[in-house]
Amino acid sequence: MALSNEQYDALMREYNHKQSRNSRIVSYRTKELYSAVPSLTQLDEEVSKISISSITAIFSGKDIATASAESKKKLEELKMRRINLMKSAGFPEDYLEPPYDCPDCKDTGYINGERCHCFKQAAINIVYKQSNINNILSKENFDAFDLDVYDNDYFEDGSELSARANAEIALEKATNFVQNFREKGGNLLLLGRTGCGKTFMSNCIAKALLDQGISVIYFTSSELFRVFEEQTFKKNANVAELHDHIFDCDLLIIDDLGTEFQNSFTTARLFQCLNERLLRNKSTIISTNLKLEELRDTYSERITSRVFSNYEVIKLIGNDIRIKKVISK
Numbered sequence: 001m002a003l004s005n006e007q008y009d010a011l012m013r014e015y016n017h018k019q020s021r022n023s024r025i026v027s028y029r030t031k032e033l034y035s036a037v038p039s040l041t042q043l044d045e046e047v048s049k050i051s052i053s054s055i056t057a058i059f060s061g062k063d064i065a066t067a068s069a070e071s072k073k074k075l076e077e078l079k080m081r082r083i084n085l086m087k088s089a090g091f092p093e094d095y096l097e098p099p100y101d102c103p104d105c106k107d108t109g110y111i112n113g114e115r116c117h118c119f120k121q122a123a124i125n126i127v128y129k130q131s132n133i134n135n136i137l138s139k140e141n142f143d144a145f146d147l148d149v150y151d152n153d154y155f156e157d158g159s160e161l162s163a164r165a166n167a168e169i170a171l172e173k174a175t176n177f178v179q180n181f182r183e184k185g186g187n188l189l190l191l192g193r194t195g196c197g198k199t200f201m202s203n204c205i206a207k208a209l210l211d212q213g214i215s216v217i218y219f220t221s222s223e224l225f226r227v228f229e230e231q232t233f234k235k236n237a238n239v240a241e242l243h244d245h246i247f248d249c250d251l252l253i254i255d256d257l258g259t260e261f262q263n264s265f266t267t268a269r270l271f272q273c274l275n276e277r278l279l280r281n282k283s284t285i286i287s288t289n290l291k292l293e294e295l296r297d298t299y300s301e302r303i304t305s306r307v308f309s310n311y312e313v314i315k316l317i318g319n320d321i322r323i324k325k326v327i328s329k
């Protein structure tokens with residue numbers, strides 16, 4: 001883990017904040033609920049009486065199984081009465097449940113002593129300065145994906161499909177990728193000119209997978225190449241560990257491949273990385289403005305054909321000005 005002590009402490013403080021926020025909300029709601037439905041207090045008293053009387057019964061020689069079965073039944077009845085009272089006063093039945101950001105670890109960051117997926121992703125966000133990822137992703141997700149920005153009467157370079165028909169296929173492939181991710185993984189190559197919604201689509205995928213607790217690292221290709229360079233020229237441990245995440249995260253997104261400053265060194269590192277991820281069965285999404293032929297010219301056919309034969313291609317076409325206007329709203 002490439003977190004410094006300070007970063008770790010800052011992260012744990014965030015979890016503490018979340019926990020105190022949750023308990024403030026619960027105690028506020030408890031007061032609100034009990035003043036709206038005072039008979040709940042009486043119900044609570046009955047619950048504690050039942051627990052006490054079942055213990056007393058056991059101590060006075062009653063069969064344990066019978067005593068606990070009886071009290072369990074009574075407690076169930078009280079629970080139902082409680083839910084009905086809350087509902088008829090207009091409160092949802094989980095009103096006093098803490099509003100966890102992550103129900104899996106109950107906002108503690110740990111499950112059975114192991115770091116929770118939410119902790120791992122938070123660490124990745126810190127290390128890769130992805131602090132803005134959540135903001136972008138709150139706007140760019142499948143719910144906001146609007147097929148209507150792709151025109152029915154827009155065609156490109158002799159393509160048989162309209163931009164709209166093409167986008168429908170692209171969207172289906174992207175949602176399938178998300179649905180099958182845990183089982184099948186896989187890799188995507190998003191092709192299309194600037195402004196056709198490639199980044200938007202890869203953000204939609206990232207958002208859906210992050211919500212499932214899958215670790216995602218997002219880089220523009222220039223940023224990624226900078227990390228490769230730093231790793232080679234500044235041999236410090238932090239950068240080396242950082243590098244491990246790039247090989248190991250569940251999904252690596254490389255945006256805008258082909259816009260980086262290229263030299264034979266960075267190119268070799270890129271394909272070493274992509275190859276290594278294939279061997280480790282880790283998924284990668286690459287988006288690029290380059291056409292397949294241009295990719296081959298830029299990065300050598302031998303490498304591109306080997307790597308990209310493992311990628312499913314999604315192509316987006318469309319009237320970029322119109323799409324940009326709608327997407328950047």
Ligand SMILES: [Zn+2]
Nearest residue numbers: 102105116118
């Ligand atoms: Zn968690």
